[in-house]
Amino acid sequence: MPTDLRRPHPKPDAFEFDLPPSKATSGIIRLTVDIPSSHITQSQHISRPPPRWKTPEFIFYAFVFCAVVPIMIWIPISLSSPSHPSYPIYIRRLSPGWLFGRRVDNSDAQYRGFRNNIPALSGLIVAFFAFKTIYTQVAKFRASAVRFTDNLHHIPFSLAFSMLMLIILHGTSVLKIFAILSINYLIAKLGRGSKVAPVLTWVFNGAVLFLNETQDGYRFSSLHHSLERLDKLGGLDPRWHIRFNITMLRLVSFNMDYYWAYKGQSALDTGDALNLKQRTTIAHPLELYSYRNYVTYVTYAPLFIAGPIMTFNDFMWQLCRPVSVSTREKLGYLFRFVTCFLAMEFILHFMYMVAIKDTKAWYGATAAELCMIGFWNLIIVWLKLLIPWRFFRLWALLDGIDPPENMVRCMANNYSTMGFWRSWHRSYNLWIVRYIYIPLGGTRNVIPTTILVFSFVALWHDLSFRLLAWGWLVSLFILPELCARFFLPRSKYGDRPWYRHVCAVGAVFNILMMMAANLVGFVIGTEGISYLLTRLVSGWEGVRFLLFACGCLFVGAQIMFEYREEEMRQGIYRRC
Secondary structure, three states, rough: OOOOOOOOOOOOOEEEEEEEEOOOOOEEEEEEEEOOOOOOOOHHHOOOOOOOOOOHHHHHHHHHHHHOOOHHHHHHHHHHHOOOOOOHHHHHEEEOOOOOEEEOOOHHHHHHHOOOHHHHHHHHHHHHHHHHHHHHHHHHOOOOOOOOOHHHHHHHHHHHHHHHHHHHHHHHHHHHHHHHHHHHEEEHHHHOOOOOHHHHHHHHHHHHHHHHOOOOOOOHHHHHHHHHHHHHOOOOOOHHHHHHHHHHHHHHHHHHHHHHHOOOOOOOOOOOOOHHHHHHOOOOHHHHOOOHHHHHHHHOOHHHOOOOOOHHHHHHHHHHHOOOOOOOHHHHHHHHHHHHHHHHHHHHHHHHHHHHOOOOOOOOOHHHHHHHHHHHHHHHHHHHHHHHHHHHHHHHHOOOOOOOOOOOOOOOOOOOOOHHHHHHHHHHHHHHHHHHHOOHHHHHHHHHHHHHHHHHHHHOOOOOOOHHHHHHHHHHHHHHHHHHHHOOOOOHHHHOOOOOHHHHHHHHHHHHHHHHHHHHHHHOOOHHHHHHHHHHHHHHHHHHHHHHHHHHHHHHHHHHHHHHHHHHHHHEEEEE
16 A cells, blocks of 8 residues: 655655654654755765566566465455355345445444445535635635634634534533543643643543443433433434543643643754654643643544544644645545545455354364455454544545554555554554653663553553453564564674575564464454464464465565565655
8 A cells, every 4th residue: 555645755865863762852853964965975875775576586476476366365255155155154244235246244343333424424524614614714704804824713613513523423421521521631731740740641541441441431320310311312422432542542642742841841843844753742832732722632523533643732733834735645545545445345245254253154164264264354454444544534634634644554565563563553653652652761661661552552442351462462472573683683684695585584473473463352362363273283284374375475575575675766764
């Protein structure tokens, strides 16, 4: 998949330095120094190896790729055929489709909630821009003598529309949401620069997540039986607490950004256009950390339901200094969204992997079939997250707000565990780095910090042992890569002929471990992964397929290495 449409890349004639965090900053600051081309000697240019695409080695890799990928597509399609013996087991989970007379596997509750509501969400977007157009024209008419240089005048409209949307969605539960928002705001304002403020912020928001889960969103009737009628006015989506996890991230962001602003811990504002890292770390004047701006940020309609996640500092900077997104870029992003949506539709119409997984219709399948069921379920997980995120990010882009792109690489285009998590739910990763990883010590305490981070990530997703096991597995699986980078650094061995192949072997193990961890956490759980591993190692058929799969992954890793080299040759830099 293409990268983020507005992600900044370094200029060819520029050097970049990563500065460690200091008391004056809350994270790593990248300093870019532009140097005129005439002042750069030949030795200063970073040399890249010539392309390998036309070498005999990569021609062979291309042959393997073209032979194996169709098989990977054919296996799940054959498993989804009405003539397959397991078809009667899961047919009840299929729905009438719209492509070529096929049924559709719309059984995933999370994606079904988005897919079925696309018309309503599209209508909401139309209403948003229709009302905004009216509001903007009125605002310009009333302030005809004033030329707007920022978008702060959009705040009243954004706040009013968000309030209306929340009332329609959650009904009387809006009172509960605002009670939580107000208490969190009081913690920030009363705590100010005290070290107690971050502690209370984390304790309060952690308690809210726990109580939301255990109390099922609370009931008015638990306060007094006469309030029971309020429970019946829950709006279109009474289960407001299910999506509150994302809102909680915004609450922490505001409190911590205000805490650092009050402490004076911000980078120097040069007055020029700011990039994402600068918009995140540079604080605002304290008066901008007001209740109105806070509520506008937390309830911002395009990003409220599913994200992507923006920090408070970034959101306010984009209102103070609007970013420029051209019409061509917006149309290009719309095309990418439609392409991904149609790809998902084809998969759901021809590969009933979710239904097979949920009904455990995999029993009796071969090792190859089991692995393809797992692989395509992971692809569906990737797409079912990518599509809603791009839908809401497109809404924000059309509104003039540029949130981070959440998915910057295809799930199948990753060989590094750390790179995978940088490019998967990227906005969440950036949030984790700013508010948890760096404050806990970052690279100075990599192992304990990583364990704590992934434990938080697991519990944030769901208070279950399965997700906690996933978090611990991910933490464990990062260690081999850290050790490999320490003992075989690219700076020392990168020019050796054998280095690329050793890295590819390591990438194979990385990919297998990442797939295993995500199958446990998001697809088949510990029971399913145990059955899969048993089939892979209990007989010659499974071992033979495992060896074949490792060979294919080795080829895939080599192609991914060269793909990244090609990006560097074209001046594209991605930390993933």
